[in-house]
Amino acid sequence: MARAIEVSGLDKGFTLHLRGGVHLSVLDGFTLQVEVGECVALRGPSGAGKSTVLRCLYGNYLPDRGTVSVRDGEAMVDIATAGPREILALRRSTLGYVSQFLRVVPRIGALDLVMEPARERGLDAEAARERAVTLLERLHIPELFWDLPPATFSGGEQQRINIARGLVGEHPILLLDEPTASLDAANRASVVELIKLAKARGATVVGIFHDREVRDAVADRVLDIDSMGAAA
Amino acid sequence: MSEAPLLRASGLGKSYGRIEACRDVSFELWPGEVLGVVGESGSGKTTLLRCLAGEIEPSSGTVEFRDLQDGFLDVHRMSEARRRFLMRIQWGIVHQNPRDGLRMTVSAGANVGERLMAAGARHYGRIRTEALQWLERVELDTARIDDLPELFSGGMQQRLQIARILVSKPRLVFLDEPTGGLDVSVQARILDLLRRLARDLGLAVVIVTHDLGVARLLTHRLMVMRQGRVVEEGLTDQVLDDPHDPYTQLLVSSVIGA
Amino acid sequence: MIALGAHALPSRAHNFAYLDEQTKRMIRRALLKAVAVPGHQVPFASREMPLPYGWGTGGIQVTASILGADDVLKVIDQGADDTTNAVNIRRLFAKTADVATTTRTEDATVIQTRHRIPETPLREGQILVFQVPIPEPLRWLEPRETETLKLHALADYGLMQVDLYEDIAQYGRIAQSYDYPIEVHGRYVSSPSPIPKFDNPKLDRNPALLLFGAGREKRIYAIPPYTHVKSLDFDDHPFTVEKWDRPCDLCGATDSYLDEVVTDDKGGRLFCCSDTDYCEKRRAASAEKGVP
Numbered sequence: 001m002a003r004a005i006e007v008s009g010l011d012k013g014f015t016l017h018l019r020g021g022v023h024l025s026v027l028d029g030f031t032l033q034v035e036v037g038e039c040v041a042l043r044g045p046s047g048a049g050k051s052t053v054l055r056c057l058y059g060n061y062l063p064d065r066g067t068v069s070v071r072d073g074e075a076m077v078d079i080a081t082a083g084p085r086e087i088l089a090l091r092r093s094t095l096g097y098v099s100q101f102l103r104v105v106p107r108i109g110a111l112d113l114v115m116e117p118a119r120e121r122g123l124d125a126e127a128a129r130e131r132a133v134t135l136l137e138r139l140h141i142p143e144l145f146w147d148l149p150p151a152t153f154s155g156g157e158q159q160r161i162n163i164a165r166g167l168v169g170e171h172p173i174l175l176l177d178e179p180t181a182s183l184d185a186a187n188r189a190s191v192v193e194l195i196k197l198a199k200a201r202g203a204t205v206v207g208i209f210h211d212r213e214v215r216d217a218v219a220d221r222v223l224d225i226d227s228m229g230a231a232a
Numbered sequence: 233m234s235e236a237p238l239l240r241a242s243g244l245g246k247s248y249g250r251i252e253a254c255r256d257v258s259f260e261l262w263p264g265e266v267l268g269v270v271g272e273s274g275s276g277k278t279t280l281l282r283c284l285a286g287e288i289e290p291s292s293g294t295v296e297f298r299d300l301q302d303g304f305l306d307v308h309r310m311s312e313a314r315r316r317f318l319m320r321i322q323w324g325i326v327h328q329n330p331r332d333g334l335r336m337t338v339s340a341g342a343n344v345g346e347r348l349m350a351a352g353a354r355h356y357g358r359i360r361t362e363a364l365q366w367l368e369r370v371e372l373d374t375a376r377i378d379d380l381p382e383l384f385s386g387g388m389q390q391r392l393q394i395a396r397i398l399v400s401k402p403r404l405v406f407l408d409e410p411t412g413g414l415d416v417s418v419q420a421r422i423l424d425l426l427r428r429l430a431r432d433l434g435l436a437v438v439i440v441t442h443d444l445g446v447a448r449l450l451t452h453r454l455m456v457m458r459q460g461r462v463v464e465e466g467l468t469d470q471v472l473d474d475p476h477d478p479y480t481q482l483l484v485s486s487v488i489g490a
Numbered sequence: 491m492i493a494l495g496a497h498a499l500p501s502r503a504h505n506f507a508y509l510d511e512q513t514k515r516m517i518r519r520a521l522l523k524a525v526a527v528p529g530h531q532v533p534f535a536s537r538e539m540p541l542p543y544g545w546g547t548g549g550i551q552v553t554a555s556i557l558g559a560d561d562v563l564k565v566i567d568q569g570a571d572d573t574t575n576a577v578n579i580r581r582l583f584a585k586t587a588d589v590a591t592t593t594r595t596e597d598a599t600v601i602q603t604r605h606r607i608p609e610t611p612l613r614e615g616q617i618l619v620f621q622v623p624i625p626e627p628l629r630w631l632e633p634r635e636t637e638t639l640k641l642h643a644l645a646d647y648g649l650m651q652v653d654l655y656e657d658i659a660q661y662g663r664i665a666q667s668y669d670y671p672i673e674v675h676g677r678y679v680s681s682p683s684p685i686p687k688f689d690n691p692k693l694d695r696n697p698a699l700l701l702f703g704a705g706r707e708k709r710i711y712a713i714p715p716y717t718h719v720k721s722l723d724f725d726d727h728p729f730t731v732e733k734w735d736r737p738c739d740l741c742g743a744t745d746s747y748l749d750e751v752v753t754d755d756k757g758g759r760l761f762c763c764s765d766t767d768y769c770e771k772r773r774a775a776s777a778e779k780g781v782p
Contacts, residue, residue: 017478018485059467061474084453084467085262105427105449106420313644338656345655350648356658356724378659 004173004204005034005057006076010066012052026052029066032206032223036071036172039195039205041215044225050208051100053225054175056080057206058097059087070094070173071204092120096174098166100181102150102158110153110161111136111146117169128168135164138190156182167194174198176207180214192217236298237262238404238436239284243293246279253279254460257293263403266430266437268451268468270444270483276460277440278328278408284438285325285406286315297322297404320350324397328409330389333396334381340367340392341377347400366395370425387418391425398429405430407439411446423449444487448472456480507554507587513537517555517710521701524712529674530642531625536708540582546604547705549621550579553602556617556701557583562590564598569606569747569764576604593767605668607689609746609768612698614715620683622704625711627671627681647679650722658727667732673720674713688731688747693719738763741772 010032013025026049034040042050055061056068059079069076072094079087091097096117105113111132118128136146139160145153150161159182166174176195180188188211195205195218209215215222237260244257254276261267269277283290286307295307297318307315319325327333334343344363345353353359360377367374370391372384381389390410397405410426411419427450430437441447447454448468455465456477464477475481505511513535520534539547557563563583567576571593579602580591592598595610604621612618628638631649641649650671657665670687674680682693683702693700693713700713713719721729737744739760746768748761763769 014474015476017481055473060469062466062470062476084470085265087467088452103448105424107424312640316644316646335652338652339659341659342652342656346648346652349651349655350646354651354725356655357726359655360659 002036002071003033003076004036004038004071005032005206006067006069007032007053007057008067010053010056010068010080011064012049012056012061013064027056030225034204034206036204037199037202039199039207039218039220041219041222042206042208042225043215043222048225050225051177054097054177054206054208057173057175058091058095060097092117092169094172096166096169096171098163098174098176098179100177102162106149106151108149109147110141110150113150113161114164114168117165121169121171131168131170132164135168135194138194139164140187140190156184156187159183160187163191163194167198170198170201170203172203174203174205174207176205176209178208178210180209180211188214235262238298239438240296240298240304241284241293242296244280244283244290244295245292246276246283246288247291252276252460254283254457257455257462259455259465261404261436261438263436264430264434265453266439266451268447268454269438269440269457270442270447270454271457272442272483274459275457277457279460280457281325281406281408281438281440285323286319287325320347321400322402323404323406324400324402325406326390326393326397326408326410328412330381330386330393333393334389336381339378339380340372340384343381343392343396344399346396351400362399363395366399367392369398369429370395371421385418387414387422390414390422394422394425394429398433401433402435404436404438407437407441409441410439411441411443419446426450444472444483456483504586506559507557507583507589508540509537509551509554513551514555517551520710521552521555521712524701524710525699525714527678528713528717529672529678529680529711531680531709531711533708534710536705539705541578543706544623546575546579546602546621548703548707548710549602549604549619549705550582550703551705552619552701552703552710553583553600554587556619557587557589557600559587559589561599562592562597563587564592564595564601564767565603566601566606566608566765566767567604569608569749570766572766594771595767605684605686606747606764607685607692609743609763609765610771611692612696614697616698618696618698618700620685620700620702622681622683622702622709623706625681625702625704625707625709627669627679642678645677647673650679651724654722654724654727658724664723664727664729670729671722673722675717675719679722680711680713686732686747687721687729690719690721690729691731695719734761736761738769738772741769741776743769743772 008031010027010030012027013023016022042053044050052061056063063080068079070079072090114132114136115128118131141160150158163179180191192214239261242258245255246253257280269280271277282288284295289308296304297307299305341360341363344366345359348359364374364377367377372388372391381392384392411422423446439450451468454468454471455462458479464471464480471480472484475484517534520532524532537551539550565576565580567573583589584591595608600617602619626638628641628649631653632638654664668686669681669684670690672680672682672693682690695716695718697715699715702711723729734748738748740762743763746763746765749764750759750761752759
């Protein structure tokens with residue numbers, strides 16, 4: 001089985017210069033190995049560093065020490081030392097990310113927003129639209145909303161747009177940060193289905209699932225992170 | 233990553249007497265990339281932009297541009313004729329104040345058509361047709377093609393500047409606070425336009441702004457400047473979400489919705 | 491000893507043609523440069539002349555520098571030999587140079603003109619000296635001299651074309667009817683001086699030497715004989731000249747530039763050739779033939 005993700009000796013802290021240089025250590029010597037096609041759920045108390053792990057994997061946070069390698073085709077690329085262009089290329093081709101917050105782009109309708117990552121992966125407008133529409137339908141976003149910029153959507157609706165955006169690219173590696181946090185049961189079930197579909201096509205998933213049911217439904221393995229930011 | 237960069241700055245600096253407006257700036261820019269330069273007033277970002285764009289001569293360092301035929305050219309060491317040609321065809325600068333980037337005494341159509349005419353276009357009908365197309369692309373009312381720019385609102389003037397530059401199909405565009413002084417809805421419209429154009433035309437863009445929201449929306453990479461130096465740089469979302477430099481942290485925490 | 495004619499005041503010691511010889515040499519050097527680079531404006535140290543700026547001091551200085559004792563001088567102003575300006579300038583040279591003067595274009599060796607080119611075609615060996623108010627064709631588009639110098643040096647004339655575009659956009663046609671910009675020898679864009687555009691075609695490959703002097707602006711330029719001169723335009727809005735729907739009321743000419751003269755306060759007007767010499771000759775010719 002090939003390794004999809006290899007994190008080793010990851011230290012991540014924050015030095016708050018505005019608070020007199022106070023240093024918060026979040027992750028300390030964190031390690032993680034995920035095989036291709038595996039779905040690993042990160043579990044732990046609030047503030048333990050679960051989101052931090054995902055953000056380090058996505059290149060959104062810069063590790064202080066350690067390696068964060070992800071599979072890109074035949075090779076493993078260390079995100080911790082990769083340059084901005086490399087990381088952007090990986091995000092286009094390999095890494096899909098569903099964050100907790102939807103950043104709203106003014107004037108762009110929901111459908112166009114969702115289509116974007118697929119377009120960036122190289123799909124033509126037609127094909128991207130199809131995929132986006134399928135996702136939006138599964139996530140019960142009414143067609144009426146497709147042309148509207150999501151700024152005025154409810155929290156749950158925004159979250160579903162987020163999820164659609166994260167999944168539309170059908171990336172080999174998916175990083176999911178509380179994807180079902182603001183969703184009702186029906187939509188939670190839809191998300192579970194979508195994650196399963198992703199797994200079925202061979203995607204590797206690392207996720208934070210607040211909801212135990214969802215976690216049990218999709219995770220092959222659970223990794224506990226204690227409050228010291230080490231793998232328990 | 234085998235493609236060569238389009239623009240390369242090495243050790244760039246500009247001093248006015250004892251005042252160092254900017255110092256030791258180095259970076260590379262690839263086609264299709266949007267690089268943001270953020271910082272507060274007086275940080276040296278506009279001076280940097282003007283050095284990059286060939287408008288002013290740096291005191292130290294070089295700016296190199298990769299010409300399609302001739303490879304890397306030192307922008308400030310080339311002849312004035314060559315540089316002017318470059319600036320008129322392959323580059324564009326959108327100034328903060330539209331009056332600096334437009335000819336206020338001729339119509340919108342003439343403004344958009346100027347680069348074509350400077351390049352030798354001599355067919356009035358065709359020039360006008362192309363001007364109309366560009367006005368449309370920047371969402372200006374084509375019926376106003378013969379209006380003078382001073383009849384346009386600030387946002388419209390900015391869009392006219394953009395059209396005026398893009399008509400020559402430049403590979404590199406410099407933006408100096410393109411949304412400064414505009415209403416938010418107008419800002420949103422221009423940012424949307426810039427995003428789409430940069431993506432559709434594969435432009436490389438250097439944008440100077442003090443607005444972190446604009447930076448997050450438009451840029452791939454970010455350089456944070458303070459008192460003339462680059463204090464932090466990297467992937468935009470990384471610099472804004474995980475700022476390391478004290479000044480960057482201050483900037484990010486000061487801004488609503490950054 | 492300079493031969494003094496009947497008009498000369500023997501007690502005054504003006505140099506031949508008013509200007510001192512060193513000044514003439516300086517101007518001739520400028521003229522040579524100008525002829526070597528057709529259409530390019532050459533700066534010169536314009537002197538104080540016995541009439542103010544705006545009255546043809548540039549043209550006068552050029553004429554003074556090239557005039558020889560054997561020359562025959564014609565001076566016209568808006569095509570006429572008999573206006574105040576033309577008369578005074580002719581008198582100045584008659585006084586200080588004792589040259590022969592004439593109103594007949596074909597008899598002149600040097601013709602100084604303000605705002606017209608004679609209708610009678612010029613021939614090799616003749617020199618036409620233009621009085622120029624503003625030598626810089628881009629002046630109204632770009633006020634900075636530092637910038638216009640660069641534009642000329644780099645042959646960067648997009649701005650001029652923009653101006654023509656703007657005319658068409660606003661008026662449906664290129665509205666410039668005099669001082670219409672020209673491209674000289676395929677290189678420099680110049681001002682032909684405020685001659686009507688009707689006269690522009692005469693500039694193209696003219697056998698005579700065309701010299702331009704701007705006294706206030708201190709610039710000299712030239713169009714050597716047989717130089718190609720093109721009036722700027724667009725492919726789909728080509729250069730055209732003025733036409734009248736009636737001939738000259740005095741001589742019947744249909745091929746000359748006509749002036750409109752108001753004859754009474756009841757709306758009466760007549761159209762006659764602006765070139766007085768041309769008109770006179772035609773009238774004399776038809777009188778000879780007995781044509782009414």
